[in-house]
Amino acid sequence: MKSSNRLFVVVTALALFGCVTLSPVPAVAHSIDYVSTNISPAATFAGSSGNWTVNGTVTGGSNITFTLTFGIDTQGSTTTYPRTVTFGATTEVKPSGASDAVVSPATPSCTFTTSATTCPTNYTITAPTTAGTYTVKIQAATGTGGAQGLGGGSGVSITFTVAVPVASAEATTLTLSVGNGGCVVLHSSTNVSISATLVTTVGSTPVANKSISFFIDSASAGSAFTDVNGVATIAFNPSTLALGDHTVTASFAGDSLYEASGDNANLGITYVFVGFQQPINADGTSIFGGRTVSTKIRITDALNYAISNAAAHVFFAYGTPTVVGTDAEPVANTNGDTGNAMRYDYTANQYIFNWDIAGLPNGTYSIRVDLAEGSCGAAHTAVVSLQKKGSK
Secondary structure (H helix, E strand, O other), rough: OOOHHHHHHHHHHHHHOOOOOOOOOOOOEEEEEEEEEEEEEOOEEEEOOOOOEOOOEOOOOOOOEEEEEEEEOOOOOOOOOOOOEEEEEEEEEOOOOOOEEEEEEOOOOOEOOOOOOOOEEEEEEOOOOOOOOEEEEEEEEEEOOOOOEEOOOOOOEEEEEEEOOOOEEEEEEEEEEOOOHEEEOOOOOOOOEEEEEEOOOOOOOOOOOOEEEEOOOOOEEEEEEEOOEEEEEEEEOOOOOOOEEEEEEEEEEEOEEEEEEEEEEEEEOOOOOEEEOOOOOOOOEEOOEOEEEEEEEEEOOOOOOEOOOOEEEEEEEHHHHHHHEEOOOOOOOOOOOOOOOOOEOOOOOOEEEEEEOOOOOOOOEEEEEOOOOOOOOEEEEEEEEEOOOOOO
């Protein structure tokens, strides 16, 4: 009541001096309200203004997305409608030398047709690549003003921190090489050199002082560090490896500077093929008649010990009707063997198979022996001629 009395006194005094006209007291204008939702990454709000801060850090170049709804906060006065308001964004805080954050849409607008109008707008802020803290403010830019108009409100401030960039690791290529052409004789104790070369995939620059792990059939065979040429080498003793193919693997685990890489190769273990034994001549000059051809071979290991447990199989193929041999071998009329598996003769330390040729025409034939040696196994072949009486 005291304030009302004071106003009455002032009005009376002014009337006495002939000043009886009073200006109306300005009413509080409506203002724009800013409501943020659907924020990603998650954020924490601060105070009643709607300002918020992204939790943790973001990666330079990544996006912050949210929905910002523009509305009317009625505070006792009215405004004229429709009112179109344009909104802008500024980067208020940023590290020295950093570029502004990119805000999209840059200048959206909202046309308020009544005080109940709202304009949800999907925003994206693309974080700059420079590490540090940024604050972006979104606020009305045009279309507000006047005591009976529309106030721009306090806007909304968005704060986020860009993490210190982590250098991306370079891609690498590891190339494996196995000595002796990747082929070793069974029970050999001579070391095989196994090398791996590590270089960058782009530019093929050698990568030095990196540990390379080597494996044979998934079992560790040792490790070594790359030299200035990117080459790591181990000496492997193959004496315990069984006949056939074995997978050699080289692996680089990678680190903060270089990506992991690896490579595979083959190490094959074979027999020493001593050769076809008599009566078959190695030069293809043998001519056979009769009922059978005694096919014999000898094989050993690296220590020259005869091998008695090989899976030896023999194959015969007709070539041409022309007899190319020049050396007639003794006629054999023993019974022929069935199948094609060769049997071992412990007395002569050789494999044998009696080839039944009774029903075959004259001509030249090839003989091939397979010893299941894998990819390193050579072709073990011989050529013979058949020339039987009464045969064509």
